[in-house]
Amino acid sequence: MTPDSVQIRRVTDPNDPAIAAFGTLQDRIYFEPEMLIPARYIVHLLQDNGGARQNVLLLAEEHAPDGKPGRLLGGTLFHFLPEAGTGFSSFLGVDPSARGRGVARRLHTARWQALQEVSGGQDGAGRDGAGQCRALFIDVVNPARESADQREQERMAGSDATARRQTFHALGFRTVDLAYEQPVGGEDGGPVTDMDLLAYVPGLPESIPAALVGATMQAYWTPWLGQAQAEKAALKLQAGQREVALLPAWEGPAARS
Structure with missing residues (x-):
């Protein structure tokens, strides 16, 4: 090739x-x-x-x-x-x-x-040519919060959570320093808590507005949570902050420790 x-x-x-x-x-x-x-x-x-x-x-x-x-x-x-x-x-x-x-x-x-x-x-308001994409977000498993079963599944799939986080860092992603959870989808029907939120922002700033994170997740969650629940989950994620630090992608958020 x-x-x-x-x-x-x-x-x-x-x-x-x-x-x-x-x-x-x-x-x-x-x-x-x-x-x-x-x-x-x-x-x-x-x-x-x-x-x-x-x-x-x-x-x-x-x-x-x-x-x-x-x-x-x-x-x-x-x-x-x-x-x-x-x-x-x-x-x-x-x-x-x-x-x-x-x-x-x-x-x-x-x-x-x-x-x-x-x-x-x-x-969203129907205006033509409005702005450009400001950031790209992903959620990625935190290896420190993987279960033994998940680690075995990783091994069987030929993958490794730590290496995956290092790869995303090399691509320019950074960990968003918020206690991220997917509101639903866990084994008991509750939140998924083994992942962190990462962001790619050109220029690699040290922080981003918490409102930008909240708006992103509210928009992403709304189709499967509904407007009211998505807004509630996004506000919980922002935790009343104005700015959120961006950490190396291999690190977990300090906000969770």
């Missing part, structure tokens, strides 16, 4: 067979595939683009000399949230056979460019 043979492609056709291949890749390389958005739902996301969010799927494919797409090397699914002016990434992954060759960085660079492109459309 040479750098020229790897091409990044945005999937816009909900009937593209590569969506199913991306779903298979997710399930194969992530240790908790049940926590990911399945391929059948990605189809609906691409069909329902617009309004409260813009859903984007980018694939890294190894192309043959004739230019035709070939083996799927990796991909990323993410969303632009007009109400917050930010993005949220649901998944970025690379096939183990293609790791260490810059595929993740190329996907991340293309993802940020795509977010700038889609954010040049209409915002």
